[in-house]
Amino acid sequence: MNQPCGITVASGPTQAMFSADLASRSLGIQLLAAHDGTASVTMTVTPQMVNGHGLAHGGYLFLLADTAFACACNSHGPVTVAAGADITFVAPAREGDLLVATAHERTRFGRSGIYDVSILRGDEVIAEFRGRSRSLKDVKETR
Numbered sequence: 187m188n189q190p191c192g193i194t195v196a197s198g199p200t201q202a203m204f205s206a207d208l209a210s211r212s213l214g215i216q217l218l219a220a221h222d223g224t225a226s227v228t229m230t231v232t233p234q235m236v237n238g239h240g241l242a243h244g245g246y247l248f249l250l251a252d253t254a255f256a257c258a259c260n261s262h263g264p265v266t267v268a269a270g271a272d273i274t275f276v277a278p279a280r281e282g283d284l285l286v287a288t289a290h291e292r293t294r295f296g297r298s299g300i301y302d303v304s305i306l307r308g309d310e311v312i313a314e315f316r317g318r319s320r321s322l323k324d325v326k327e328t329r
Contacts, residue, residue, distance in 0.1 A: 199262045200225065212251045213246065217257060223291030223301075225257035231283045242279035250287045251303040258289035258301050259319040269298065271317040283307050287315075297321040311324035 200220035218226040229250050237243040251273060259266040279285060289303040303315040
């Protein structure tokens with residue numbers, strides 16, 4: 187699989203979280219980088235991801251963006267989850283497309299944060315996602 191130039195694989199808490207993320211990894215999503223509130227992941231659209239119109243199903247695009255969001259907001263260390271998110275689809279993706287989702291932290295305040303994620307096919311924007319995060323006080327809250 188082709189990877190964008192200049193990308194380094196993440197390590198630390200984000201890599202550990204991603205390694206345990208069977209949902210993302212089973213779709214072939216790869217973590218390219220994660221540090222200081224940013225993250226990049228990649229996925230190739232497979233035949234199983236295409237809807238009845240021959241386009242990538244929006245749920246898979248949302249999952250790709252959500253994975254980048256999760257990696258970015260967990261790059262700081264505390265266990266952080268989504269409090270909400272929305273996506274705007276800009277252009278269709280098709281079978282065989284290599285997509286890259288890159289998340290950027292916009293702000294963190296208290297235990298909350300806001301992150302923007304762009305999904306690209308090459309230089310073309312496919313979708314824009316905004317996620318709202320919440321850091322947990324206690325990891326036991328996730329069980």
